[in-house]
Amino acid sequence: MELSVRTVSIPSFSKSGKSQGQGRKIFNVFCALPETAASVAIAATVVGAAATILVRRNTKASQAAQIPTKVCEDCGGSGICSECNGEGFVLKKLSEESAEKARLTAKNMATRYTAGLPKKWSYCTRCSSARNCSTCGGRGKLSYK
Structure with a gap:
């Protein structure tokens, strides 16, 4: 990759805005943008093509390997x-008869409600x-x- 060099001269101005007589500044500008842009475009194309090929290959493989x-x-x-x-865990349920009997023998309203609920459990x-x-x-x- 070659770098082209361009010489650019820009007139310089004083702080008051008036042009100074022979106050021209000379800058060397290196122009490597066209070569860089071309190499970036080629690299992007290659990467895009490779990604497309990989996606198609993976899709075909997954369709072939898909088990009903x-x-x-x-x-x-x-x-x-x-x-x-x-x-x-599983709660051991009481039969309707034993739950009803427990509710009837309960002494107060709080135990009357909870008497019919299962108290024992076991692992599933x-x-x-x-x-x-x-x-x-x-x-x-x-x-x-």
Whole structure:
């Protein structure tokens, strides 16, 4: 890449705005802009072409490798355990008869309301307290195999 040199002379002025007699300043200006612009344009074209080729190659590869899937029936596609709703534990529910009996034998209104609620809990046996669906591994989709 060659640099072209141009000599430019500019008249100089005094502070009052009047032109000074022979007060011309000479500057050497290096003009390398056309070569730089051309090299930048070529580099941008090469990078753009390479990016386009990579995107097309990745798209074709992903379309070829795409495995047909179906929605998991156990979790309904959410990936969360349907038994514990992703909480990791299950409340042991009382039967309607025992809940009604507990409400009737309660001494005051506060215990009458809470008497029918479940007091015991256990870890979820379906997901082993992992909180995600054990059938699909938490992805929500199963592959056809």
